[in-house]
Amino acid sequence: xxxxxxxxxxxxxxxxxxxxxxxxxxxxxxxxxxxxxxxxxxxxxxxxxxxxxxxxxxxxxxxxxxxxxxxxxxxxxxxxxxxxxxxxxxxxxxxxxxxxxxxxxxxxxxxxxxxxxxxxxxxxxxxxxxxxxxxxxxxxxxxxxxxxxxxxxxxxxxxxxxxxxxxxxxxxxxxxxxxxxxxxxxxxxxxxxxxxxxxxxxxxxxxxxxxxxxxxxxxxxxxxxxxxxxxxxxxxxxxxxxxxxxxxxxxxxxxxxxxxxxxxxxxxxxxxxxxxxxxxxxxxxxxxxxxxxxxxxxxxxxxxxxxxxxxxxxxxxxxxxxxxxxxxxxxxxxxxxxxxxxxxxxxxxxxxxxxxxxxxxxxxxxxxxxxxxxxxxxxxxxxxxxxxxxxxxxxxxxxxxxxxxxxxxxxxxxxxxxxxxxxxxxxxxxxxxxxxxxxxxxxxxxxxxxxxxx
Amino acid sequence: xxxxxxxxxxxxxxxxxxxxxxxxxxxxxxxxxxxxxxxxxxxxxxxxxxxxxxxxxxxxxxxxxxxxxxxxxxxxxxxxxxxxxxxxxxxxxxxxxxxxxxxxxxxxxxxxxxxxxxxxxxxxxxxxxxxxxxxxxxxxxxxxxxxxxx
Numbered sequence: 001x002x003x004x005x006x007x008x009x010x011x012x013x014x015x016x017x018x019x020x021x022x023x024x025x026x027x028x029x030x031x032x033x034x035x036x037x038x039x040x041x042x043x044x045x046x047x048x049x050x051x052x053x054x055x056x057x058x059x060x061x062x063x064x065x066x067x068x069x070x071x072x073x074x075x076x077x078x079x080x081x082x083x084x085x086x087x088x089x090x091x092x093x094x095x096x097x098x099x100x101x102x103x104x105x106x107x108x109x110x111x112x113x114x115x116x117x118x119x120x121x122x123x124x125x126x127x128x129x130x131x132x133x134x135x136x137x138x139x140x141x142x143x144x145x146x147x148x149x150x151x152x153x154x155x156x157x158x159x160x161x162x163x164x165x166x167x168x169x170x171x172x173x174x175x176x177x178x179x180x181x182x183x184x185x186x187x188x189x190x191x192x193x194x195x196x197x198x199x200x201x202x203x204x205x206x207x208x209x210x211x212x213x214x215x216x217x218x219x220x221x222x223x224x225x226x227x228x229x230x231x232x233x234x235x236x237x238x239x240x241x242x243x244x245x246x247x248x249x250x251x252x253x254x255x256x257x258x259x260x261x262x263x264x265x266x267x268x269x270x271x272x273x274x275x276x277x278x279x280x281x282x283x284x285x286x287x288x289x290x291x292x293x294x295x296x297x298x299x300x301x302x303x304x305x306x307x308x309x310x311x312x313x314x315x316x317x318x319x320x321x322x323x324x325x326x327x328x329x330x331x332x333x334x335x336x337x338x339x340x341x342x343x344x345x346x347x348x349x350x351x352x353x354x355x356x357x358x359x360x361x362x363x364x365x366x367x368x369x370x371x372x373x374x375x376x377x378x379x380x381x382x383x384x385x386x387x388x389x390x391x392x393x394x395x396x397x398x399x400x401x402x403x404x405x406x407x408x409x410x411x412x413x414x415x416x417x418x419x420x421x422x423x424x425x426x427x428x429x430x431x432x433x434x435x436x437x438x439x440x441x442x443x444x445x446x447x448x449x450x451x452x453x454x
Numbered sequence: 455x456x457x458x459x460x461x462x463x464x465x466x467x468x469x470x471x472x473x474x475x476x477x478x479x480x481x482x483x484x485x486x487x488x489x490x491x492x493x494x495x496x497x498x499x500x501x502x503x504x505x506x507x508x509x510x511x512x513x514x515x516x517x518x519x520x521x522x523x524x525x526x527x528x529x530x531x532x533x534x535x536x537x538x539x540x541x542x543x544x545x546x547x548x549x550x551x552x553x554x555x556x557x558x559x560x561x562x563x564x565x566x567x568x569x570x571x572x573x574x575x576x577x578x579x580x581x582x583x584x585x586x587x588x589x590x591x592x593x594x595x596x597x598x599x600x601x602x603x604x
Binding site for chain 2: 033034036037038041042045046047048050051110111112113114117148151172173174175176177178179214217218221222224225228229232233235238239240241242243244245246247248249251315316318319320321323324390391392394395396397398401
């Protein structure tokens, strides 16, 4: 660890992983209710469990972003964090708010806008924590060296915090409510979070491959430009059927098609930099997660997003399991895997030891990624059948659902693998084993040409 | 990438282009807001009953099982057109009556069937909720959903 105050990130990553555990266990229970609908139905209904599943996800991803910022900004700005006390105060507010929210959901106190169900005091707490963060990290950057990575990271974090204001705006008119709700939801995950993702990925690639900073940063600006050029008007793909004007069908279809580009560029960027890079970095797990997040984000957010974004398709697929399939792979690829990449990279440094339990970490990558991919496939199949039976033929919802039960069983199975992978990841981060599970071979730089017969 | 695209050029394109798209987005949003208020939702007044119903809808987090205009959880039926499906969209009295009976019959307790919790509502709240769902149903959603199955 080059700067002492980077240690703050350790506490953020621990809390993030704790909530990650809660999130996937919540998902597992929700998946089981699809298989066995009477499970917990009187004590803990599905809507409460889903709230915990989605809210825990959002908060742990944000904690990961904050932790990543506290970890990488000192290295980029070449100075200590402005105030460690404020950083811990921010974390305490967020953790108390999150636990308070989960507690109040369990006793039935919650809002009713999807993903924004936090009670008002928690929402205000999040706002205060975000303001503390922005002040703290901006003071650090302003006093130190400014790089493209900190520029883009800060811009993303400032904008996502500003957009949080719309979490407080809830018009009585349902269609307006929905329109402003997307200002938080879409402009987070398909605009500002992409800036954060691209910045963190650029930092990781810079460290792991040793490619020239100038090259990395140029790519970074091109990636985030394509993200915002497509993502801002791409919001239109949520405006097709909620009472907004018809022109959104064309604007949304065209611009959200372009939303594939930043994800394709991030994937290309990661692989090209690894190809060009001369560094043989010892932390292979962090490299796997970095390439993994870029790749799975391209498929989950890019390909699976495009699959149902054109308005002619979306007219039939809107609000079916196809959306659920896309949502799971996109969040996993773009944001979960990204956080696990920075955690995999930072933890050995924060704990002052060499990369450890890398093999277990890499096993967890394949368990989670394999499980998520399988879940996405079965939900996509379920969604296609649902779309046809319900939207084309006109069969009633529950009749259609009954015929999808085999897919929900397979989804539960794949979810179990994801949970197993998540727990293994947390174990590989927290528990220190004396030796690797598999001893690594000697470093062996690749020759320029392959030798026949070898 | 070509040498003509330097880092500072890429940065300037990013800032200027983003600002350009933000401006377009804001203009379209203002128009959309106006369109919602004056056209797509104007078929039925936004009464106190409808607002009460929206609060009931939110307090019980209906959105985390159901979809409304296709948005929400995919665990339970679409409700944006439920009043049409039940054939009571044009009849507020029957709408409230049918909804009240439905709410009171939950949970069904049928084995192997998804369970809707029992939400204890006052008659005013039931009436508000049914008005809210009727209000949502009359919204011009560009022809969505494709059929009454929702």
